[in-house]
Amino acid sequence: MEQKRPATIHQVARLAGVSHTTVSRYLQDAESLKPKTRIKVEFAVKTLDYRPNLVARSMRTRRTNRLAIVLASGPHFPGRLLAAATETAHRAGYQVEVVSVEGGSRARSARIEDLARSGAVEGILAISPTGLKSRKLRQVPIVESETYDDKLRGLGELAEATEVVEIVEYLASLGHRSFFHVAGDQDFASARNRKAVYLEAIERLGLRSIGVYDGDWTAQSGYDAIAALAGDCGVTAVVAANDVVAMGVVRAARERGWSVPDDLSVFGWDDEVMGKFATPSLSTVAVDREAQGRDAILRLLAEIRDEPAPKAAERGINRLIFRESTGPAPAV
Amino acid sequence: MEQKRPATIHQVARLAGVSHTTVSRYLQDAESLKPKTRIKVEFAVKTLDYRPNLVARSMRTRRTNRLAIVLASGPHFPGRLLAAATETAHRAGYQVEVVSVEGGSRARSARIEDLARSGAVEGILAISPTGLKSRKLRQVPIVESETYDDKLRGLGELAEATEVVEIVEYLASLGHRSFFHVAGDQDFASARNRKAVYLEAIERLGLRSIGVYDGDWTAQSGYDAIAALAGDCGVTAVVAANDVVAMGVVRAARERGWSVPDDLSVFGWDDEVMGKFATPSLSTVAVDREAQGRDAILRLLAEIRDEPAPKAAERGINRLIFRESTGPAPAV
DNA sequence: CTGAAAGCGCTTACAG
DNA sequence: CTGAAAGCGCTTACAG
Numbered sequence: 001m002e003q004k005r006p007a008t009i010h011q012v013a014r015l016a017g018v019s020h021t022t023v024s025r026y027l028q029d030a031e032s033l034k035p036k037t038r039i040k041v042e043f044a045v046k047t048l049d050y051r052p053n054l055v056a057r058s059m060r061t062r063r064t065n066r067l068a069i070v071l072a073s074g075p076h077f078p079g080r081l082l083a084a085a086t087e088t089a090h091r092a093g094y095q096v097e098v099v100s101v102e103g104g105s106r107a108r109s110a111r112i113e114d115l116a117r118s119g120a121v122e123g124i125l126a127i128s129p130t131g132l133k134s135r136k137l138r139q140v141p142i143v144e145s146e147t148y149d150d151k152l153r154g155l156g157e158l159a160e161a162t163e164v165v166e167i168v169e170y171l172a173s174l175g176h177r178s179f180f181h182v183a184g185d186q187d188f189a190s191a192r193n194r195k196a197v198y199l200e201a202i203e204r205l206g207l208r209s210i211g212v213y214d215g216d217w218t219a220q221s222g223y224d225a226i227a228a229l230a231g232d233c234g235v236t237a238v239v240a241a242n243d244v245v246a247m248g249v250v251r252a253a254r255e256r257g258w259s260v261p262d263d264l265s266v267f268g269w270d271d272e273v274m275g276k277f278a279t280p281s282l283s284t285v286a287v288d289r290e291a292q293g294r295d296a297i298l299r300l301l302a303e304i305r306d307e308p309a310p311k312a313a314e315r316g317i318n319r320l321i322f323r324e325s326t327g328p329a330p331a332v
Numbered sequence: 333m334e335q336k337r338p339a340t341i342h343q344v345a346r347l348a349g350v351s352h353t354t355v356s357r358y359l360q361d362a363e364s365l366k367p368k369t370r371i372k373v374e375f376a377v378k379t380l381d382y383r384p385n386l387v388a389r390s391m392r393t394r395r396t397n398r399l400a401i402v403l404a405s406g407p408h409f410p411g412r413l414l415a416a417a418t419e420t421a422h423r424a425g426y427q428v429e430v431v432s433v434e435g436g437s438r439a440r441s442a443r444i445e446d447l448a449r450s451g452a453v454e455g456i457l458a459i460s461p462t463g464l465k466s467r468k469l470r471q472v473p474i475v476e477s478e479t480y481d482d483k484l485r486g487l488g489e490l491a492e493a494t495e496v497v498e499i500v501e502y503l504a505s506l507g508h509r510s511f512f513h514v515a516g517d518q519d520f521a522s523a524r525n526r527k528a529v530y531l532e533a534i535e536r537l538g539l540r541s542i543g544v545y546d547g548d549w550t551a552q553s554g555y556d557a558i559a560a561l562a563g564d565c566g567v568t569a570v571v572a573a574n575d576v577v578a579m580g581v582v583r584a585a586r587e588r589g590w591s592v593p594d595d596l597s598v599f600g601w602d603d604e605v606m607g608k609f610a611t612p613s614l615s616t617v618a619v620d621r622e623a624q625g626r627d628a629i630l631r632l633l634a635e636i637r638d639e640p641a642p643k644a645a646e647r648g649i650n651r652l653i654f655r656e657s658t659g660p661a662p663a664v
Numbered sequence: 665c666t667g668a669a670a671g672c673g674c675t676t677a678c679a680g
Numbered sequence: 681c682t683g684a685a686a687g688c689g690c691t692t693a694c695a696g
Contacts, residue, residue: 006449006471008673019683024675034681051449055390056673059688064387066429073419077411086432087405095452097398098430100418117338117383119689120427139338219609247609254611274606277551277579279586340689351667356691366665388689391672451673 084293141303184241222248261327280324416625473635516573554580593659612656
C-alpha cells in the first residue's frame with residue numbers, strides 16, 4: 001500500500017508564507033488572525049489537506065483526550081453499556097480505548113496501573129471487577145462501576161435492592177410462597193447484591209426459599225439449576241439472575257412438564273429483546289444500560305475535571321415489566 | 333483527587349547516576365547494559381515505579397501500537413466480533429480504540445479520514461458500511477469488513493451464499509414450496525447478499541417466494557412482516573435475516589394462530605443463545621463472529637506490515653443448525 | 665558499553 | 681497581530 005506522509009504544520013506554514021506559530025494559532029482560534037493571514041493559512045491547510053498530528057499535540061499539551069474502558073475479555077461483552085459510554089465520551093470530546101484483559105481481576109488491575117502511568121489516557125473506567133486497592137496517588141482518575149454497588153452498600157443502600165424486593169413482593173402477591181433463585185457470577189457485585197437482597201426479602205416477608213443456585217449468567221446455568229431440582233421441592237417461583245438465565249429456566253421447566261406460568265413463574269432481568277418476543281414472554285427488569293454507561297463516564301469526567309460527582313440518574317431507571325412468564329401461584 | 337506526576341526518564345537517569353540514553357537503552361534491551369549499570373537502572377526504575385510515557389515514545393518512533401475500529405453508533409453493538417477483534421489486536425501488541433460514530437456512512441468515512449491523518453492509529457477497521465472511495469494514498473491501511481462481501485461478490489463468489497442456498501434447499505427438502513424472506517438493513521452488504529441469494533435460490537430451484545420484507549434486523553420488523561401477511565398467502569417457510577428477527581416472526585405467527593413449525597417453518601441466523609433455549613428453539617446459522625473479528629484484524633495487520641493478505645478462515649465456519657422451528661411442510 | 669546531540673510535531677509564554 | 685525560542689519525554693544514529 002502506497003502511504004503518503006501527512007503534511008506537517010511546517011509545510012503548511014511554508015506554503016502560507018507564515019510562521020508555524022501562526023498556523024498553530026489558526027488551529028486554536030482562527031479569529032485571532034488578521035483576515036488576510038487567515039485566508040492564506042486556510043488555503044494552505046485545505047491544499048495540503050492538513051490535520052494536526054494528535055500525538056504531537058498530546059505530547060505538548062499533556063492532554064490526550066482519551067479514556068480507557070477496561071473489562072474482562074470473554075463472551076460477556078456489555079454492548080449497550082459500552083455504546084452509551086463511548087458516545088457520552090465522544091460528546092465530551094474524548095476518544096475511548098476499549099481494553100479487554102484476559103485473566104482475572106489481578107490481571108485487570110495490573111493493566112490499569114500500567115495504563116494510568118502510560119500517559120496515554122486521562123481517565124479509566126473499569127466495568128469488570130478489579131482488585132484495586134488505594135485510589136490515592138493515582139496519576140489519573142479511575143472509576144470502577146462494580147465498586148459502585150459496594151459503595152452504595154457501604155452507605156446502607158444496596159444497589160438494585162428495590163427491584164429485587166419488588167419482584168419478590170409481586171410474586172408473593174400472586175400467591176407464591178416457595179421461591180428459588182438462580183444467581184449470577186458471584187465475582188460481580190451486582191450478582192452478590194441480588195442474591196443477598198433476595199434472601200433478605202424472603203426472610204423478611206416470611207416466605208420460603210428452597211435454595212439458591214450459583215450460576216454464571218448463562219442460559220445453561222439456568223437450565224441446569226432447574227434440571228437439578230427435586231420433583232417434589234414445591235417451588236412455584238424462580239427469580240433468575242437475568243433474561244438469558246430465565247430462558248434456560250423456562251426451557252428446563254417445560255422439559256420437566258412444568259408449565260410456565262401455570263406451574264412455575266419465572267422472573268428475569270435486563271429486558272432483552274428476545275425475551276420480549278419469546279413465548280412465554282419474560283417478566284423482567286428493564287435496566288437502563290445506556291444510563292449506566294453514561295453515568296459511569298460522567299462520573300469519570302467529573303473526577304478528571306475535579307468537579308463534584310454528578311448525581312446518578314434518578315432512582316427508577318430500573319423498572320419492572322410484567323409479562324407472560326409470571327402468573328398466579330398454582331392452587332395447592 | 334491527588335495526582336502524582338509520573339516519573340520521567342530523566343529522573344530515573346539521575347537517580348541511577350547514568351544518562352537518560354542509558355535508561356532508554358535499558359527499556360529497549362536490558363541485556364545490552366553492563367550488569368552493574370543494569371542493576372543501578374533497575375533499582376531506579378523500581379524505586380520511582382517508572383513507566384515510559386507512551387505518547388512521547390509514539391511521537392519519536394512514529395508508532396502508536398494502536399488500531400481503531402470504527403462502527404455506527406446505535407443498538408447494534410457487535411460484541412462478539414469486537415471482543416475477538418480486540419483480543420487478536422492485543423495479542424499482536426496493539427491497543428484498540430473503538431470509535432462509534434453517529435450519523436450515516438458519510439459521517440463514518442469523514443471520521444475515518446480524520447483518524448487516518450491524526451497519527452493516532454496505525455490502521456483502521458471499519459465494521460459498519462462506509463462510503464470510502466479510493467484506498468490509495470492513505471496514510472494508514474484501512475480494512476472494511478463490509479466491503480469484504482462486495483469484494484467476494486466481485487470475485488463471483490458471494491459471501492454467505494452457500495448458507496442461504498443450504499437453508500432454502502433444506503426447507504425445500506422438507507416439502508416447502510412457498511417462501512418468505514424478512515431481510516436485514518439493506519445498508520449492510522450482508523443483508524443485501526442474503527436477499528439476493530435467497531431470490532436466486534428460489535428461482536433456480538423452481539420455488540415460489542411470496543415476497544421479501546425489508547426489515548432492519550429487529551424483532552419488531554420480523555413481527556410486523558408476518559402481521560402484514562395476507563391470511564391466504566400460503567407461505568409455509570420463512571427465512572429470517574437473523575435470530576432476533578426470527579423471534580419476532582415466530583411470535584407474530586403464533587398470535588395469528590399459526591403453529592411453528594407445524595404450519596410455518598422459521599429459519600434464523602446467528603445462533604443466539606436465547607434462540608437455542610427458546611420454544612420452539614430456532615433453526616439457525618452458527619456464525620463464527622469471533623473468527624470474523626479475528627480475520628478482519630489479521631487482514632489489517634497484514635496490510636500494516638505490508639505482508640500478503642492472510643487467507644480467510646476456511647469456508648464452513650458458518651454451519652447450519654437444525655432445531656425445532658423448522659419441520660415438514662404442512663399437508664395441503 | 666555509554667553519553668551528547670538532534671529531532672519527532674506540536675503549543676505556549678514572551679517579545680515586538 | 682505575528683514570530684523566534686523553548687520544551688513536552690522519548691529514541692536513535694553517531695562518537696568515543
